[in-house]
Amino acid sequence: MFENADLSLVDWSRAQFALTAIYHWLFVPLTLGLSFIVAIMESIYVKTGNEEWKRITRFWMTLFGINFAIGVATGIILEFEFGTNWSNYSWFVGDIFGAPLAIEGILAFFLESTFVAVMFFGWNKVSKKFHLLSSWLVAIGANLSALWILVANAWMQNPVGMVFNPDTARNEMISFWDVLFNEVAISKFLHTISSGFLLASMFVLGISAYYLLKKREILLARRSILISGVFGLLSSLLVIYTGDSSAKALAKAQPVKFAAFEALYEGKENAGLVAAGILKESDSKIGNTAVNDFAFRIEIPGFLSIMTSGKRDAFVPGIYDLVNGNQSRGIMPVSEKIDRGTKVRNMLEEYKTARKNNDNDKAGMLAATFRDKKFNEENFRYFGYSFFKSPDEAIPNVKVAFYTFHLMVMLGFLFILEFFLAIYFLFRGTLEKQKWFLWVALFSILLPYVAGELGWVLAEMGRQPWIIQDLMPVSAAVSQISSGSVITTFVLFAVLFTLLLVAEVSIMIRQIKTGPKH
Amino acid sequence: MNRLILPFVRIFRFYYDGFSSMSWWGKRVWIIIIIKLFLIFIVLKIFFFPDFLHRKYKTDKQKSEYVLEQLTKSK
Incomplete structure (x- = not known):
């Protein structure tokens, strides 16, 4: 395809980007969804004044905090990789990629960072209503951050709103609104955040199922299952609906x-x-x-x-x-x-x-x-x-695209069934007796992670050989660096991210075993 | 003067109290955050992830000429 491109360099650069993106996506969706679940729980606490809801909110907020903190800045490495491994691409896309990422950086820093501090340090220091507002702003801020990243990604899938300048060898944005309201961007954003809501709901459902199996924290577990079951069911339906819109957009663009x-x-x-x-x-x-x-x-x-x-x-x-x-x-x-x-x-x-x-x-x-x-x-x-x-x-690669898509869809329908059963058993008052369901719910915590990663593999491998649809293949985008240096950093990332993941899981498990403070 | 400084003092106290009364998990994750940011921004960025074009070329004109050359190289 591109005679001068070293295929092993292209393959390693792609593998490194995939590794970083896959690990990054282990942290992000839980933040997107759990922030909303926490805000919903806190809203019930503020509305009812019931201290048990405060205790429930603070428990899930702790798990949100662990995930948020460990995941912070894992995405920045993707931007480093653009400059080092994908320099032709980075230069070619010009400000189109830079603008949404800059907005994301500013938004994430000011909105999330400021109000996350109020969320964790502000109990009993600010008013209940201001604390609740902070929780909602963290949830909205986190999801708006995702919007800008996904707008940038959608432009790669469906490049619009720009003109190429041969003098600078860069694409220049001529319509910000075309880039923002790109059909692929809208459906991708809604599909991605709703999958995050679903993942967080399954996380809450699974951990609550663990407490019911252990016969402890019964009230917390039942109330959490109510919230996660309803939120999860609605999110699953939204995932199916937005998946359908995504497919329609893809049929035109890709x-x-x-x-x-x-x-x-x-x-x-x-x-x-x-x-x-x-x-x-x-x-x-x-x-x-x-x-x-x-x-x-x-x-x-x-x-x-x-x-x-x-x-x-x-x-x-x-x-x-x-x-x-x-x-x-x-x-x-x-x-x-x-x-x-x-x-x-x-x-x-x-x-x-x-x-x-x-x-x-x-x-x-x-x-x-x-x-x-x-x-x-x-x-x-x-x-x-x-x-x-x-x-x-x-x-x-047709096999990769076919299997990732079908597995993801099958899992999507399984999640609908699980959330429906959780609500059904809860309202029948038989949830604690359904041991099989509680075990299924506990082990299902991992499945939305699998579904989310399959979705990204489909999105990114399914559009090969393009880094920018129809405009630039990956082989023309890569920097002419030694594949040895890419392999070195690949191994470094694999070690660093695995350590971060082990740290997160171990702190999280310890907090779950400890349970909420009494 | 006090009126100007007071909000900053309150913000400082807010964070100071928050950090000093942090729970077990909070202290752990802050240690991880500091190590992680050091590794990402100091070790990885400086030693492993220099900006390819910025390292090779000084001006935007040189960078654009290089990329143009790459894009028009014979198949």
């Missing part, structure tokens, strides 16, 4: 990813959604890429067409259509995109030469072309394809 996670090769009308299936490699190939077939599948007829556009007879393009093109459906083949991208690349080369030769007239004319809206829509948007040697390079 149709190859969409086709890959359903392993749909032949586009069709009335396309069925595969509820479960097992893939096997077939004998056919697209270029050098093997085609997968189903060894077994359960399909819901017409549902994929409905998911993409609300109509059963809607055509859903498959991987063959998207790679080879489908003239009758107006789908451009990748070979044509390669030609258009190469044209842009040649113009960039011409611009470079003109500037070197002080040919200001030609350089000015070419720079004006890069600002032209029509040129951007018809040509520049395919710039990244110029790095391809063959059209099949546009196909992500």
Whole structure:
């Protein structure tokens, strides 16, 4: 694809980024969700004046504090990696990535840091109402921080609101609102935070189940299960709804990813959604890429067409259509995109030469072309394809996309069932007798973490080979550094993050075993 | 003068009391936070994560020329 790129360097740089992001995401979702659960519990305390609710709030606030503190600044390493390992990318994206991250930094620092102190140090020092306000502001601040990170990520999935400046070799933001209200950003933000709410609800449900199994802290456990059950059930439904919106946005912005996670090769009308299936490699190939077939599948007829556009007879393009093109459906083949991208690349080369030769007239004319809206829509948007040697390079790993998507969805439906059962048994008054359910709830604490990580693997591996959809493949984004230094820092991170995780889990387990203060 | 200083004194006391009466877990996580921030911002950032372009080039013009070169390199 990019002859000069060392593939092992690209692979190690990707592995390092994946490792950091996966560990970072072990801390973030609990903060997003538990902050709201704590704020809800404290609201009940302030409303009722019942001291038991204060005790419950303070207990969950302690676990929130441990997770928040251990997770602080783990995301900053991702920004270090941009500058060191992904310098071409960092320069190319210009201020588009910088602006949301700067807003996130300022917001996180001022809103979260200030009010987190009031949350933990302010009991009996500030009024009940001000303390409650602080708790809500921490929850809102944490989730707004996530918004800006996800806006930046969504731009990579669906680059909008910018124009490329050949003089600086950077993209410049021309519409902040287009970047902020990018269709992918909105659905991604809602889907991500609701998955955090779900994870935190399962965390509260699981630990409360542990207390019921141990026959201690019964009132705390029952009340916590009530809150987490209702919040978790609503969050699970929101996750499904926003997942559906995300899929619709993906079908437009990243149709190859969409086709890959359903392993749909032949586009069709009335396309069925595969509820479960097992893939096997077939004998056919697209270029050098093997085609997968189903060894077994359960399909819901017409549902994929409905998911993409609300109509059963809607055509859903498959991987063959998207790679080879489908003239009758107006789908451009990748070979044509390669030609258009190469044209842009040649113009960039011409611009470079003109500037070197002080040919200001030609350089000015070419720079004006890069600002032209029509040129951007018809040509520049395919710039990244110029790095391809063959059209099949546009196909992500179909097996990874398919299995991550389906496992994530299956877990999503399992969570709905668990929250529903928790509420049902609680209202029937039989929860303590359902030992099997309490054990399931306890071990289910880990499952939303698995589902969340699967979601990120799907989002990021499903869009390969792109770091910025259609504009820049990962191989063109990487810095020309030695892969040895990337391997060294990979190992360092693995050790550092594992130690942090062990520290968090051990402090958390000790606090859970100790229980709330009496 | 006192009126100007008083809010700062109160804020200082708020944090001072909070930190001095911190619980077991609070002290533990603060030790972890300090070690972690030292490792991230001092050890990792300085020794392992220099900004690639900033280290190689002084001006933005040089950086843009380098990236342009990278983007137009032959396939």
